[in-house]
Amino acid sequence: MLRSLRIYYGDRSRAAAMDRLYGGFVRRGDLVFDIGAHVGDRVASFRRLGARVVAVEPQPAMLWMLKLLYGRRADVAIEAAAVGRVAGSTCMMINADNPTVSTASPAFIGAARDAPGWQTQRWTRSVEVPVTTLDALIGKHGRPSFIKIDVEGFEADALAGLTRAVKALSFEFTTIQRDVALACIERCIALGYARFNAALGESQTLVRADWVGGEEMASWLSGLPHAANSGDIYAVLT
Template sequence: MIKSLKKGLYKLAEDLGFRAQYLIILFKIRKLLGLKSLEEKRIEKFYADLFNGRLSLIFDIGANVGIRTSVFSSLGNKVVVLEPNRELVSILNSRFSRSNVEVIDKACAASSGTREFHLGDNHLVSTLSTQFIHHKQESGAKNKWAKKSQIKTISLDELVKIYGVPDFCKIDVEGYEKEVLSGLNQKIGMISFEFNYPAFESDTLWCLEKLSSLGYTSFNFSLGETLEFHFSEWVSYEDISAIFHLKNFPFGTCYGDIYAR
C-alpha cells in the first residue's frame, strides 16, 4: 500500500515537472525521522564490512540521487561526488548540505573538457555513452533520450591531484566506465566499476587489464544489486578475466559491479 502510494506520488510529481522537488522533500522527511529502507541498511552493512574501518577519502563517480553517497558519508571522513545531471545535482546539494560530502557538477572522463550528455526520461539511464543507449534500445527498453546538454569533465588523475588519493572509488556511469578508467594512470585505493553483459564485454576486459597494469592484484564481483560477492576469497586478474570472457561467462544477460584492490 505504502509502496504503491510512493510510486503514485512520484509519477504525479514527474508528470507535473516537480520530480526533483518531490525527491528533495522526501529525503528531508526521511532524514528528519531517521528512516532507512531495508535496501539502505543492506548497502550500509555491505560497505561497512568491506571497508572494515572508517576511510579518509571516498570518490563517488556517478552518484545519481545519492543512495550510496549517504552510506559513504557515514563511513568516510570526506566524500567527493561527481554527477553531471543538473537535476540530480540539485537533489544531492540539498541532501548533503553542511556535511562531509562535496558535490561536483561534472562527469568523469579521460581528460578535462566538455562532452555531450544524453538525458534519459528516467534518471537511471542518463549517460555519456551512445553505446549504452543503443544497448538499451536493442534490448527492448522503452526509455527515451530526447534531451542533450554539453557538460564539463574531469579525469580521475586530476581529481587525485586536487583532493588526494581516495581509499575507495565507486564508478557507476552507465557504459562510460572505460572512458573513466582511461583517465587514471596511478594505483589508488580500492575501486569498483559497473559491468553490463554481454554488450560491454570488451570494455569490461579492457578495464580489468587496465587495473591489473596499475598494480591491482585481487578481484571480486557481485551480480545486479545483490551486494553479495561471487567468490568467497578474492581472486587474481587471470582468474577474474577468464570468467568475464563471454565464452566462459555463465550468467547470461546481466549487470553488476567488479571490485579491485
C-alpha cells in the same frame, strides 16, 4: 527523481547490506570518490561509515538533489562533472524516465537499442557537461582509499584518467557491454590491481568467498548469462 529516491533511500535492509559491503573497503576518516553519484545513496552509506566523500555527478537534476541533500554537509564535496580520459566537455544523453541510465557513451545507447530488457529505454534529450579526470580530482581533493564508478558505459574512459592506483575501487558492468568491463579489468591489471570480486545487480553481496585474479574475473564475466544484466566489479591492490 522521486522514484529514484524511493528506491534508493526507502529500503533499510538494502542500506544495511550496502554498509556491510562497503565496510570491507572504507574506514572512518577515509576519503572516498563516488563517481556517478546519482541521488547519493552511496554517499549516504559512505557517510554512515564515517568517510569523507567527493560526489561527482553531471546530470543537472541529480546535482540539484545532491545539493539539497548534502550541499551543507562538511564531509561531502560535490563536483558537477562527468569523469573521462581527459578534461574538457562532452554530450550527456538524458533518459528522463530512468535517469540512472543517462550516459555520456553513444556506444552504450547503441548496445541497449533493442537488447532484451532494454527495449523501453529512451534517451530523449542531451546536455553539454564538463569533464574532469580522476587524476584531476585527486589533485584537488587528495588520494581516496576507495573509488566507486557507475557511469553507464563510460567506465573505461573514467579509469583511463587514473594513472596511479588507489587501494581499492569498483566499476559497474552490464551484459550488453561486456567489452567495456573487460577493458576496465585490463586497465586495473595494468595499474597493479591483483585481486577481484563482483556483486550482481543491487544485491550488495560479493559473489565469491575468495578473491581471484584479473583473468579469472574476466572469464567469469564473459560466462554470465545475458539475464544477469548488471553488477559491480571490485578490485584491490593486495
